[in-house]
Amino acid sequence: MRSFSVILPVRNGWPYVRECVESILAQTCPDFELIVLDNQSTDNTVPWLKSLADSRVRLHYSPAALSIVDSWARAVAVEKQEYMTLIGHDDALDPDFLLTINRTIDRHPEAKLYQTGSRLIDSVGKTIRGCRPVPERETPAQYLQGRLTYQRDITGTGVVMRSADYDRIGGIPHFERLFFADDALWLSLMRGGYKAFDAAELCSVRMHARKESTTQPSSWPSLLLGLNQFADFVQDYVRSDAAAQAVVVQNFPDFMRRYHNNLYILALLEACQKGHKIDPETANRLFASLERRAPAATASIRRSLTIRLIEVLNASPMRKTALPFWEMYRRFWMHAQ
Known part of the structure; x- marks a missing residue:
């Protein structure tokens, strides 16, 4: 033993x-x-x-x-x-x-x-x-x-x-x-x-609200930094693994697109929680990160119906109504994924 x-x-x-x-x-x-x-x-x-x-x-x-x-x-x-x-x-x-x-x-x-x-x-x-x-x-x-x-x-x-x-x-x-x-x-x-x-x-x-790894709207800056640290790690890692490199070439751009999409949602929701419109610099920071990692995917973020809806709510006096919708979506995702 x-x-x-x-x-x-x-x-x-x-x-x-x-x-x-x-x-x-x-x-x-x-x-x-x-x-x-x-x-x-x-x-x-x-x-x-x-x-x-x-x-x-x-x-x-x-x-x-x-x-x-x-x-x-x-x-x-x-x-x-x-x-x-x-x-x-x-x-x-x-x-x-x-x-x-x-x-x-x-x-x-x-x-x-x-x-x-x-x-x-x-x-x-x-x-x-x-x-x-x-x-x-x-x-x-x-x-x-x-x-x-x-x-x-x-x-x-x-x-x-x-x-x-x-x-x-x-x-x-x-x-x-x-x-x-x-x-x-x-x-x-x-x-x-x-x-x-x-x-x-x-x-x-x-999985619960107090867990360190649980995704909350305010965690998007740390998630973005961790994501880019992981991206740098992966790019270095695959240099010595041809099979892994082929997987990354094929799948990494869409992975980054989807993750930045979710981070932008979190950033919008954080602004809704705080009762104000999202800071343009926040959006620019996220888009610049995606542009660096997957340039062809940047334009796709604002084509998301979910993002468009939350952007409209965030720009209106009804911005806090976006928060219950997010909680329902989060619970559905946890059970369905």
């Missing part, structure tokens, strides 16, 4: 952190540890963790409040077992997750990464839907094909790697608020190899 480290960065994770930790400690795999990287929590997170008195739990404290990027970066510095996995404090593992990963390593000892199926859950733990399955052997080109065509659910929970490989590449990339950092991390670790996948749904990924 292999040994595993489950690494949990957290800041004020109560009450979800309790369910997360209990799910980890309930693993049927006997050889694992839980490394908690607390980031100056002021709620019940640390007192409850201390009350566990469980030798499998190692608690590390931050001497000062850290950004999410710097908090997760600490995973490189801590001593770890042979294999490791990262988990968000509001996610959870099924009891057989690590045991199934161990069996997957037996079947694919040469793989670079290991993953099981997952499900999306809401704030109270109700299943929204299962995440899309991926090939049993997924190459970087296949990963990019799914990602750039919106046929993959990208989560940080449920993926296991060799600790030495994680440390060798410097850990998770320091992208803005970690947007798209998971993509870059998995691709970096898969380089020259593949990810082995077991279809059993053994992880729960929670």
Whole structure:
């Protein structure tokens, strides 16, 4: 049986952190540890963790409040077992997750990464839907094909790697608020190899308003920066992978068009929330970003009926009526995609 480290960065994770930790400690795999990287929590997170008195739990404290990027970066510095996995404090593992990963390593000892199926859950733990399955052997080109065509659910929970490989590449990339950092991390670790996948749904990924990665209108500047960091990463990455390069040439322009389209919607909605028309400089910033990445796609943004409707509402005294429509659309997208 292999040994595993489950690494949990957290800041004020109560009450979800309790369910997360209990799910980890309930693993049927006997050889694992839980490394908690607390980031100056002021709620019940640390007192409850201390009350566990469980030798499998190692608690590390931050001497000062850290950004999410710097908090997760600490995973490189801590001593770890042979294999490791990262988990968000509001996610959870099924009891057989690590045991199934161990069996997957037996079947694919040469793989670079290991993953099981997952499900999306809401704030109270109700299943929204299962995440899309991926090939049993997924190459970087296949990963990019799914990602750039919106046929993959990208989560940080449920993926296991060799600790030495994680440390060798410097850990998770320091992208803005970690947007798209998971993509870059998995691709970096898969380089020259593949990810082995077991279809059993053994992880729960929670989607709720407080989640760091949840898309909110005000998050569009950070998303734009992270998107462009990812774009730079991809362009560099495919230079040494012909199959991945072919996928990017074919799919990246439309991926960027769709993502900038959504970011413009978020920017419009942020202006509606604040009760004013969108700043022309904001629109120019988004259009300039798309022009740099996919010039032929720039004109298509304002042809979107959704955008045209929100632009009309944003320019009118009824701009705040756009917000309920967005919430309905967001919920529909979460269930349907």
